[in-house]
Amino acid sequence: MAEPLLALHGLRKRFGGLAVTDDVSLDVMPGEIHAIIGPNGAGKTTLINEISGVLPVDAGRILFAGQDITRLPLHRRARRGLARSFQITSIIPDFTALENAALAVQAGDGTSFRFFRPAGSERRLNEAALAALDSVGLAHRAATPAGAMSHGEKRQLELAIALATQPRLLLLDEPLAGAGPEETERLVSLLRGLRGRYTIVLVEHDMQAVFALADRISVLVYGRLIATGGPDAIRHNTEVRAAYLGEDDLPLAGAPC
Ligand SMILES: Nc1ncnc2c1ncn2[C@@H]1O[C@H](COP(=O)(O)OP(=O)(O)OP(=O)(O)O)[C@@H](O)[C@H]1O
Numbered sequence: 001m002a003e004p005l006l007a008l009h010g011l012r013k014r015f016g017g018l019a020v021t022d023d024v025s026l027d028v029m030p031g032e033i034h035a036i037i038g039p040n041g042a043g044k045t046t047l048i049n050e051i052s053g054v055l056p057v058d059a060g061r062i063l064f065a066g067q068d069i070t071r072l073p074l075h076r077r078a079r080r081g082l083a084r085s086f087q088i089t090s091i092i093p094d095f096t097a098l099e100n101a102a103l104a105v106q107a108g109d110g111t112s113f114r115f116f117r118p119a120g121s122e123r124r125l126n127e128a129a130l131a132a133l134d135s136v137g138l139a140h141r142a143a144t145p146a147g148a149m150s151h152g153e154k155r156q157l158e159l160a161i162a163l164a165t166q167p168r169l170l171l172l173d174e175p176l177a178g179a180g181p182e183e184t185e186r187l188v189s190l191l192r193g194l195r196g197r198y199t200i201v202l203v204e205h206d207m208q209a210v211f212a213l214a215d216r217i218s219v220l221v222y223g224r225l226i227a228t229g230g231p232d233a234i235r236h237n238t239e240v241r242a243a244y245l246g247e248d249d250l251p252l253a254g255a256p257c
Pocket residue numbers: 015018020038039040041042043044045046047
């Protein structure tokens with residue numbers, strides 16, 4: 001069996017008296033889209049923050065590609081290929097889509113602060129940036145200033161920026177938030193196109209999208225992991241359904257998304 005790309009072992013985090021991550025252990029396998037769902041306040045964003053290094057854990061271990069990264073700072077996790085997509089805030093509005101992606105390519109290959117670059121590196125930079133834009137269907141908008149793009153396009157660009165760093169693991173925190181129905185459809189098909197090529201941890205409230213996209217789903221309730229499994233197993237899990245009682249957004253049938 002393949003080794004997990006990301007393995008969480010007994011993670012714990014408290015905010016004052018509140019256990020927000022309560023002995024969470026889970027594996028993310030290479031190439032899978034692994035969704036983390038749970039009711040509001042379940043601790044999903046906190047968990048993503050612990051994985052990316054924004055927040056230190058109180059106890060437990062985080063292994064990435066077999067190496068212990070529990071105490072590594074955020075930038076050193078990023079260097080190892082752990083990319084987090086920051087909701088639009090990483091976009092520079094006055095820069096074109098291509099320039100935004102090129103900055104990310106530079107950050108990814110560690111050349112951001114080199115003043116003297118060998119001839120040809122500019123071209124390679126632009127090619128890599130264009131490839132990232134192309135992978136999210138934005139190549140035709142390369143010359144457009146990011147600030148002039150629609151909300152959905154900014155989401156696509158944000159994804160291109162994350163992909164431009166050539167991540168081994170992509171952490172997506174609510175990539176569909178604020179998107180209208182058409183934008184959602186486009187973003188879901190775009191994410192589906194990344195399946196198998198990237199390993200993705202996805203936190204998302206849109207259950208139709210989650211059940212359409214995820215290979216496996218982990219369910220957090222009050223910081224505790226109550227289930228991990230394929231969409232069908234999760235959909236029919238009694239404890240999961242009880243956790244969502246009163247919310248009608250857990251789809252019973254397969255979603256046509
Ligand atoms: N910095 C903090 N200090 C104190 N409590 C916090 C902090 N950040 C989050 N919390 C609390 O931790 C709990 C989990 O929050 P978190 O944002 O991780 O949940 P979530 O599952 O992502 O929620 P949502 O679905 O609403 O985005 C909540 O009760 C929240 O109020």
